[in-house]
Amino acid sequence: MPPLKSLQHQFPSIDSNLLHFCASHGIFSVEDFLVHDLYMLVALAERQTSSKGLKEGIAQVLTFLNNQHFPWMNGVELLESTQHNKHFLLTGFDGIDTLLCGGLCEGNLTELAGPSSSGKTQFCLHAAAHVAYTYMCSVLYLDTSNSFSSKRISYRVNRLLASPNKGEKGRSLEGIMSSILSHSVFDIFSMFETLHQLELSLSSQLFQAEIQNSKLRLLIVDSISSLITPILGGKGPQGHSLMLNVGFILKKLAIDYNLAVLVTNHTVVGEGGNSKPALGESWKSVPHTRLLLSRDQMSNICNMSILKHTSMACGQTASFRLDG
CATH class of the missing domain: 3.40.50.300 (P-loop containing nucleotide triphosphate hydrolases)
Structure with missing residues (x-):
């Protein structure tokens, strides 16, 4: 799983503010994100002044995860x-x-x-x-x-x-x-x-x-x-x-x-x-x-x-x- 920072160019809501927020909770990669309690993470985000942007960023990480699939394979x-x-x-x-x-x-x-x-x-x-x-x-x-x-x-x-x-x-x-x-x-x-x-x-x-x-x-x-x-x-x-x-x-x-x-x-x-x-x-x-x-x-x-x-x-x- 890639580091969260690598998703910035693909998802605008995954910005420096979200990266800093995630890092403060020990989350640096998509894999760290997966094993974290997301309900708790969202609850913590709601306490921040930039809660809307943080929740949008969390949603975009989930969108990235939803789109993951195995590579296409040809018949051979x-x-x-x-x-x-x-x-x-x-x-x-x-x-x-x-x-x-x-x-x-x-x-x-x-x-x-x-x-x-x-x-x-x-x-x-x-x-x-x-x-x-x-x-x-x-x-x-x-x-x-x-x-x-x-x-x-x-x-x-x-x-x-x-x-x-x-x-x-x-x-x-x-x-x-x-x-x-x-x-x-x-x-x-x-x-x-x-x-x-x-x-x-x-x-x-x-x-x-x-x-x-x-x-x-x-x-x-x-x-x-x-x-x-x-x-x-x-x-x-x-x-x-x-x-x-x-x-x-x-x-x-x-x-x-x-x-x-x-x-x-x-x-x-x-x-x-x-x-x-x-x-x-x-x-x-x-x-x-x-x-x-x-x-x-x-x-x-x-x-x-x-x-x-x-x-x-x-x-x-x-x-x-x-x-x-």
């Missing part, structure tokens, strides 16, 4: 990108892995939407355990609503270790559990800071000691809607801009570091009374893949259908059983 580049990212991580649910032609695609952002108690968190925990066990890699689980359960993870890992491949390559419960790192993130600004630190770690080829320097291949955010819903609905553009930019950063991490990124979202009632993913039309364009989860409340049978996919037709479905 798109084909190469598709071929490069055709690596999948098996989730451990055979029906779902078949439905997705191999599982979660590295280099892609996948959204799993479903109503409360539909099994989204159980799916994520199961996938985290299976990926860490199968690929001997690291998994980062960003928990936004106290949903992470080490007990469920260990249950799943122990079942995998009890399979015919038990003991292969020296795998153990302790080793696999240590490669699954959970981090609690309860507001959008903490999320920006966490993703910023993650990118610094990945770009320097270093990672926290808790995951034993093994390669990170799966990033889970459960749930993205818990962070975004509270900031939407206001009169200003801040919530909408923050939503799009957290999506942009997640996609950038997926593409730049070839991660499989999985986020969960809740559902709302759409036309005709059918369920649809929350967060509106703007968010709809963010994920590469969108999946809708439902569950038979009388059993542990879940159904998953494809709402959006880069290479598959929508509407295809598969069933699987949750067992813990």
